[in-house]
Amino acid sequence: MKTASVWNPKGGQGKSMVAINLAAAAVELGLKPVVIDRDEQGTSMLYHQAGNLPFEVLPDYPRSAPNVDLVLVDHMANDRVVPRPPLLVMPVIPKRSQYAAYVEALKQAEDAGKRIITVVTNGDLRREQERAVVLAIKQRGAFEIRASGIFSRADNDYRTIYDPAINGAYGVRDRRHEFSAILASVLQNQQGKDLNHAEA
Numbered sequence: 323m324k325t326a327s328v329w330n331p332k333g334g335q336g337k338s339m340v341a342i343n344l345a346a347a348a349v350e351l352g353l354k355p356v357v358i359d360r361d362e363q364g365t366s367m368l369y370h371q372a373g374n375l376p377f378e379v380l381p382d383y384p385r386s387a388p389n390v391d392l393v394l395v396d397h398m399a400n401d402r403v404v405p406r407p408p409l410l411v412m413p414v415i416p417k418r419s420q421y422a423a424y425v426e427a428l429k430q431a432e433d434a435g436k437r438i439i440t441v442v443t444n445g446d447l448r449r450e451q452e453r454a455v456v457l458a459i460k461q462r463g464a465f466e467i468r469a470s471g472i473f474s475r476a477d478n479d480y481r482t483i484y485d486p487a488i489n490g491a492y493g494v495r496d497r498r499h500e501f502s503a504i505l506a507s508v509l510q511n512q513q514g515k516d517l518n519h520a521e522a
């Protein structure tokens with residue numbers, strides 16, 4: 323069983339979006355994932371309650387290890403404690419005003435010896451400043467989930483972008499590819515490999 327915490331103390335960076343769509347990508351691979359919602363009545367639990375998710379969402383860490391292949395922990399905003407799992411997925415919006423919190427949290431996580439997969443979310447590539455940030459983070463091994471209208475469409479009825487109801491939507495195949503690549507990295511990640519320093 324593999325566990326990854328989806329963490330960034332800054333609110334609205336795409337933690338819940340990444341957690342539930344990575345879980346959906348795992349289902350596509352024939353794996354059994356679970357999402358643990360560390361945000362009381364948080365986003366992933368709302369999705370779960372709507373009934374369209376092909377996996378479980380639990381409100382907290384279960385007492386005994388769940389019978390699953392992959393555990394994804396959806397952390398809440400302002401949770402500043404570096405999560406326990408050795409592997410962290412850190413979503414970040416590439417805006418200057420949002421980025422500082424990520425940089426600080428990343429440093430804390432690195433100091434704690436975590437392996438980190440950074441995922442740039444919702445970047446506005448028409449803005450030169452954001453393009454530059456995206457490029458810089460990606461050069462250090464980060465992934466990107468491009469800004470796309472399918473996320474609000476999926477949000478509207480609490481579906482993941484892997485839901486058959488979203489099939490055929492503009493950009494859905496590309497976004498699914500992006501998630502598959504991140505999932506592969508989560509599943510392959512070996513001890514001691516810090517993806518943010520793949521070049522170092």
Ligand SMILES: Nc1ncnc2c1ncn2[C@@H]1O[C@H](COP(=O)(O)OP(=O)(O)OP(=O)(O)O)[C@@H](O)[C@H]1O
Nearest residue numbers: 333334335336337338339399443444468469470473
């Ligand atoms: N690549 C993207 N394109 C379009 N919308 C996106 C993208 N990534 C995230 N979003 C949207 O941004 C919003 C915030 O995302 P989400 O709720 O996952 O963030 P969060 O980090 O979990 O927030 P919180 O800290 O409040 O829990 C959601 O509406 C989500 O659909």
Ligand SMILES: [Mg+2]
Nearest residue numbers: 337338364365
């Ligand atoms: Mg959330």
